[in-house]
Amino acid sequence: MRNPGQDEQQERRRAAEIAGRLLEWYGRHGRDLPWRRTRDPYHIWVSEVMLQQTRVETVIPYYERWMAQFPTLEALAGAPEEQVLKAWEGLGYYSRARNLHQAAREVVSRYGGSVPDDPEAVSRLKGVGPYTAGAILSIAFNRPVPAVDGNVLRVIARLYAIADDIALPATRKVITELVRAMMPAGRSADFNQALMDLGATICTPRSPRCLLCPVREACEGFRAGRVGGLPVKGKARAPRPVERVAAVVEQDGRLLLTRRPPDGLLAGLWELPGGDAPPGRSPEDALRAVLWDAFRVEAVVGEHLVDVTHAFTHLVWYIRCYRAELGPGCEIPETPDRRWVAPEELKDYPLPTVQRKVLAALHEARTPGVGLNGRDIRSAETGGVMRER
DNA sequence: CAATCGTGGTT
DNA sequence: TAACCAAGATT
Numbered sequence: 001m002r003n004p005g006q007d008e009q010q011e012r013r014r015a016a017e018i019a020g021r022l023l024e025w026y027g028r029h030g031r032d033l034p035w036r037r038t039r040d041p042y043h044i045w046v047s048e049v050m051l052q053q054t055r056v057e058t059v060i061p062y063y064e065r066w067m068a069q070f071p072t073l074e075a076l077a078g079a080p081e082e083q084v085l086k087a088w089e090g091l092g093y094y095s096r097a098r099n100l101h102q103a104a105r106e107v108v109s110r111y112g113g114s115v116p117d118d119p120e121a122v123s124r125l126k127g128v129g130p131y132t133a134g135a136i137l138s139i140a141f142n143r144p145v146p147a148v149d150g151n152v153l154r155v156i157a158r159l160y161a162i163a164d165d166i167a168l169p170a171t172r173k174v175i176t177e178l179v180r181a182m183m184p185a186g187r188s189a190d191f192n193q194a195l196m197d198l199g200a201t202i203c204t205p206r207s208p209r210c211l212l213c214p215v216r217e218a219c220e221g222f223r224a225g226r227v228g229g230l231p232v233k234g235k236a237r238a239p240r241p242v243e244r245v246a247a248v249v250e251q252d253g254r255l256l257l258t259r260r261p262p263d264g265l266l267a268g269l270w271e272l273p274g275g276d277a278p279p280g281r282s283p284e285d286a287l288r289a290v291l292w293d294a295f296r297v298e299a300v301v302g303e304h305l306v307d308v309t310h311a312f313t314h315l316v317w318y319i320r321c322y323r324a325e326l327g328p329g330c331e332i333p334e335t336p337d338r339r340w341v342a343p344e345e346l347k348d349y350p351l352p353t354v355q356r357k358v359l360a361a362l363h364e365a366r367t368p369g370v371g372l373n374g375r376d377i378r379s380a381e382t383g384g385v386m387r388e389r
Numbered sequence: 390c391a392a393t394c395g396t397g398g399t400t
Numbered sequence: 401t402a403a404c405c406a407a408g409a410t411t
Contacts, residue, residue, distance in 0.1 A: 047407085049407095049408095051406085051408095052406090052409075053406055053407085053408055055405090055406050055407090095409080096409085126409095126410095127408095129408060131409085132407085132408075132409080147407080149407045150407075152407090192407095193407090199407090200406090205404080205405065206405090235403095
């Protein structure tokens with residue numbers, strides 16, 4: 001009969017065995033990624049924020065461009081927000097960019113430009129939650145703090161056959177403490193990244209490569225044949241459909257753009273004038289109402305140009321796009337949130353992917369009109385973030 | 390706690 | 401193809 005002290009010691013030995021195998025595996029099979037060629041806390045920080053809910057392959061080109069454009073924390077802090085959003089264009093979850101920008105300014109003003117290395121200060125930075133704080137502290141400073149992302153949740157849930165919903169804070173806490181207890185002294189950076197790499201390349205969500213796993217013998221989920229059913233995770237809800245209207249308003253070869261509010265969906269990015277279309281009214285009426293709210297002038301809604309569908313995580317936009325004239329014959333002055341944009345200037349404005357889709361559809365439909373011919377729109381598109389089609 | 394917040398790739 | 405998923409944070 002063993003006493004609790006012996007069980008605890010046994011468990012500690014098992015954890016050390018797992019950690020050792022993981023480190024050994026990581027040394028041979030860890031991925032060579034751009035942000036792993038440095039230990040600069042700013043570089044690590046930027047990569048971790050970009051990687052939030054975003055695939056490595058997607059992030060790499062953004063990361064490279066970002067470091068060329070904002071080589072230092074001071075460079076980022078000194079840049080205008082519009083330029084920061086432009087660099088983030090197409091990456092999604094744009095509050096990450098605005099939070100990172102604000103936090104960079106905070107580090108410059110409060111910490112003299114050096115990223116703090118204590119958990120409390122790092123966690124207070126905008127956009128830095130439990131995972132990102134752990135990642136910065138462990139990877140950049142080798143401090144013994146867990147970095148529990150989706151990979152780690154999955155790996156640990158399988159390793160210990162944890163069947164509780166990983167979305168629950170209580171489950172995350174259990175897993176975080178298991179990781180903390182497992183961390184080998186002085187190897188925090190490698191250990192956290194080893195867990196993530198194992199999840200990304202071996203212990204994948206579907207079709208995990210258990211036969212190649214360095215910790216298969218220690219995996220309770222594998223032993224019990226339950227890897228396929230772990231981790232347990234609630235189902236996503238269906239996105240809510242939203243009818244939208246948008247207007248192509250031209251004047252002297254320029255296109256009218258408006259900037260979205262500073263909070264909420266696609267905050268601070270630019271779009272064609274438009275908005276939600278309340279159900280039960282014609283799209284033309286809805287567009288007139290939306291344009292009245294925005295500009296306080298009567299609008300003449302012209303021909304229907306294109307329809308664009310765009311799905312977000314939690315909603316789907318069905319956009320009906322019309323030509324429209326404001327006034328008519330009345331001046332719409334520019335403001336900070338309202339600009340007449342020549343085609344060759346479109347590339348200077350941060351536009352969300354949904355708006356690029358609208359422009360592409362207009363181009364595809366060969367929408368006639370001064371300054372809106374195909375060549376101009378195409379050059380404006382490719383003038384921004386280059387992307388294969 | 391549950392909803393919000395993007396986009397692109399995979400199955 | 402629709403559903404799922406990816407190095408989450410904020411409110």
